[in-house]
Amino acid sequence: MSKKDQKARRHGSHRPKSPQKSQRKTARNSGHDSGYNSGHNSGHNSGPASDRNQIRHPASKQDIKTGRNTDLWLFGKHPVLAALNNPARPLKRLVVTKRGADQYLTDFSEINQNIRPLNPEIILPDILEKLLPADCVHQGIALLTSPLPGVDLADSCNITGNGSHMVLILDQVTDPHNVGAIIRSAAAFGAQAIITTDRHAPPESGTLAKSASGALEVLPWVRVTNLSRALDSLAEMGYWRLGLDGAAEMSIRETNFGKNIALVMGAEGRGLRKGSRAHCDALINLPIRRTVESLNVSNAAAIALYEFSG
Structure with missing residues (x-):
C-alpha cells in the first residue's frame, strides 16, 4: 500500500x-x-449564511513586487457591511449618502459598539458616483480599503x-x-x-x-x-x-x-x-x-x- x-x-x-x-x-x-x-453573475440581494470567524485575504503578488498602490473601493450594502464587521479589513474612508446614513444607522451603531469605531462621511450621490466605477450599484455606501493579508x-x-x-x-x-x-x-x-x-x-x-x-x-x-x-x-x-x-x-x-x-x-x-x-x-x-x-x-x-x- x-x-x-x-x-x-x-x-x-x-x-x-x-x-x-x-x-x-x-x-x-x-x-x-x-x-x-x-x-x-450579478444582482445578488443577500449575503451567505456563515458563522465562521472573520478571516484575511491576500494582496496580489504583482502588487507586492511593484509596490503599486493597492487601495480599492468596496461598494454596496453586503460587501461594505461585511468588511466593516471584519476586524482584519483595513478601514481608510467610509462614505455614505444622506439616505444611506439613515438606512445604515442601526448597522453602524452595532459595529461601533461591538467591532470598531466608525466615522462615516456623508457626501452627495453624484460625488460618490465619481469615486466608483461607472454604472456600479453602490446602494449609497462605499469603503476605501486595501486587500487583506x-x-x-x-x-x-x-x-x-x-x-x-x-x-x-x-x-x-x-x-x-x-x-x-x-x-x-x-x-x-x-x-x-x-x-x-x-x-x-x-x-x-x-x-x-x-x-x-x-x-x-x-x-x-x-x-x-x-x-x-x-x-x-x-x-x-x-x-x-x-x-x-x-x-x-x-x-x-x-x-x-x-x-x-x-x-x-x-x-x-x-x-x-x-x-x-x-x-x-x-x-x-x-x-x-x-x-x-x-x-x-x-x-x-x-x-x-x-x-x-x-
Missing part, C-alpha cells in the same frame, strides 16, 4: 486502484473543456476531527464576476477555503466583492505559486482531488470518495490544464441535457459544491 493510500485510509476512505488509473489516463489524454463557459494553505485546509472537509481550487478562472459568485457559493455550502494561483486570477476588487455579496470577508482565499504542488499537498493532507470535466466518464452522482474533497475547476472554455488534470485522482462531469452545451463556471461550481456539501 502506497503512502497516499495509507493517508487516505486514515482519513476515512480507501483509495481504489483501478478507477484511479483509468481516470488518470483519461485526465492525461483528454483535451476537452470542463463543461462550462464564461459569463457573469494572505492566508496559509496548511492552516486553511487542515483536516481536523471526523467531519467533512471541502476546498475549492480554481485553475486560471479570471473573470471577477465568476470568481466572486463562486466565493459566495463556496461560503454558502461550507467550503473551508478557495485556492487560486498568484497569477491568472483576479485581484480583490469592488466588482468581485459585489458578486461575492459579503463572502469575501468570511471565506479564506489562498493564493499559491504552483497549483500542482498545492494539489499534491492537499492529497498528503487526505483530500481526494476531483476535477470537473465535461468529457469525463464518471458522473458526479456516481462518486463515493469519502468526506474530504478537493474540487478542481478549470477556466472558462478551456477547462482544466493538462498538468492540473494529471494531479487529480478522478475526473467527474455534471450530467446535463443535450439541449444545453455547457454551464457557466459559477453555476457549475454551485451545483458541484451542493452535491458534496451533504
Whole structure:
C-alpha cells in the first residue's frame, strides 16, 4: 500500500486502484473543456449564511513586487457591511449618502459598539458616483480599503476531527464576476477555503466583492505559486482531488470518495490544464441535457459544491 493510500485510509476512505488509473489516463489524454463557459453573475440581494470567524485575504503578488498602490473601493450594502464587521479589513474612508446614513444607522451603531469605531462621511450621490466605477450599484455606501493579508494553505485546509472537509481550487478562472459568485457559493455550502494561483486570477476588487455579496470577508482565499504542488499537498493532507470535466466518464452522482474533497475547476472554455488534470485522482462531469452545451463556471461550481456539501 502506497503512502497516499495509507493517508487516505486514515482519513476515512480507501483509495481504489483501478478507477484511479483509468481516470488518470483519461485526465492525461483528454483535451476537452470542463463543461462550462464564461459569463457573469450579478444582482445578488443577500449575503451567505456563515458563522465562521472573520478571516484575511491576500494582496496580489504583482502588487507586492511593484509596490503599486493597492487601495480599492468596496461598494454596496453586503460587501461594505461585511468588511466593516471584519476586524482584519483595513478601514481608510467610509462614505455614505444622506439616505444611506439613515438606512445604515442601526448597522453602524452595532459595529461601533461591538467591532470598531466608525466615522462615516456623508457626501452627495453624484460625488460618490465619481469615486466608483461607472454604472456600479453602490446602494449609497462605499469603503476605501486595501486587500487583506494572505492566508496559509496548511492552516486553511487542515483536516481536523471526523467531519467533512471541502476546498475549492480554481485553475486560471479570471473573470471577477465568476470568481466572486463562486466565493459566495463556496461560503454558502461550507467550503473551508478557495485556492487560486498568484497569477491568472483576479485581484480583490469592488466588482468581485459585489458578486461575492459579503463572502469575501468570511471565506479564506489562498493564493499559491504552483497549483500542482498545492494539489499534491492537499492529497498528503487526505483530500481526494476531483476535477470537473465535461468529457469525463464518471458522473458526479456516481462518486463515493469519502468526506474530504478537493474540487478542481478549470477556466472558462478551456477547462482544466493538462498538468492540473494529471494531479487529480478522478475526473467527474455534471450530467446535463443535450439541449444545453455547457454551464457557466459559477453555476457549475454551485451545483458541484451542493452535491458534496451533504
